[in-house]
Amino acid sequence: MKNKIKFGPAGNPLGFNGQTVEVCDYIRGIGLDAYEYQATYGVRIQKQSGLKLAENALDNDVRVSMHAPYYINLSAQKEDVLERSIERLVQSARAAEWIGAYRIVFHPGFYTKYTPSQALDMCKGAINELLEKLDSRGIKKFTFAPETTGKRSQLGSLDEIIDICQSFDHFNPTIDFAHVHARGRGCIKGADDYHRIMVKLEDGLDGIGGKKEVLHCHFTRIEYTDAGERKHHILTETEYGPPLEPLLEALVECGWDATIICETPFLEKDALVMKQNYQDILEK
Template sequence: MKNKVIFGPAGRPIDYKGPGYKACDYIAGEGLGAYEYQGGRGLRIGEKSSKILKENSIKNNILLSLHGPYFINLASLKEKTINNTIELMFKSAQIAEWMGAYRIVFHPGYYGSNTNSVSLSIAIETVNKIFKNLEEAGIKDFTFSPETTGKKSQLGNLDEIISLCKEFDKFEPTIDFAHLHARNEGAVKSKDDYNSILSKLENELEINTLHCHFTRIEYSASGEKKHHCLDELDYGPSPKLFLESLVENDFKATIICESPLLDKDALNLKKIYEGLI
């Protein structure tokens, strides 16, 4: 039986010493099937290296995604920030096309002094500007993937991510289960909690294939505080209940591990999953 769920690290594997754009050989050698290239602190990869990464991922049958810059804020009231966001999203789409990334993951932004609904409206207006620029440049081979965010100050609860994905054809969600757990102060506790999230996605967006992030997480009253490894059992959410829910609901998924152990915990997730199928 071919696995319907594949696993990979958020960034270069822990013990890998080479450049990120050549990491797929190492990742495939570990037995993993996905890789999320990290551009969170800046898009420092050019066209040549992006195309090397594309060839490397295809050769190794690694599903590639790109995490866009953390500086993106679709809902800012500052014109300079919006212009910078448009530029960063445009550049992310260009790089994703070069490297063949099937998703561009990004954090949508912050509420600031706005209400949630106003922030969402501003974000939609900003995305329309981004799409206009991409269309004019002839950039077409991209899919933006807004991520559920971990802090209560951030735009990106589950309903907001669903709303953004309903609004735009080239939007698909990234569901970070640790972030949902943290921003709701430990709300993802049982298999029913996972089932409820999957059912909502299936009903609202008519999907049964997910791009996901997973780790255990520490939180405070304001949300996300710190990522933890899978063996740190004092922190949730539960990886086994998550994987059981995927299997029982017949979901396909790409699961990107964001624990401090990255690829090593991605392999631990894969081992749990293979014990269930």
């Protein structure tokens, strides 16, 4: 049996003008089957709306994820910044329960004055505190998905994300292939590079390769500088990487179940292009 990859937009589709609680009607109607709810500027959804969104997603068989606020730094130097970051993730986990999000995506932090190893240790300490707070508040159904980050000043290399997910239950990665590409200054050229990423994931993460859990992914064309990520671009701007088709081919060849969230400026339009390319590969 061939694996199933789901595709959808990061946030509400450009062509959708209704209430977010009904967005999955639109997403399913245009032929997509995933949706990443954006809480990037704060967790504002209320419980009643969250439950309605979860029901709407279930009715349409749309897989929902959630992007936690951008203002999170689990390796922060200042104690108040760290406390607010942890609280934002607690808020995200509570809202994710309401909306039925299978992943809570977040950016782990920044190196600042720390070495990468020190920043990673700081992050892990903050995660231990986060898990204690979630337990004390009775929040049980969550899977955090730390994301590979696009700037070289950020905590979130592929190896660091794997390390975090190895260290804690209820943590699975978000692999943003554009971020990996930008952070590595154009390191993804073709299928071999994607295969190396997937082999590293399978070797490093129990359950991701062997159990074929869902690999949560982000994709866009990306412009970068020596410092890393600069700007997202649409799929037709092929002068920017990383390449799309070799990624889809590698996922199929490796037998992965995956969700790919489109982060190009064209959102659902490019998500549909991705899905069509995937179907073309399956039909070869």
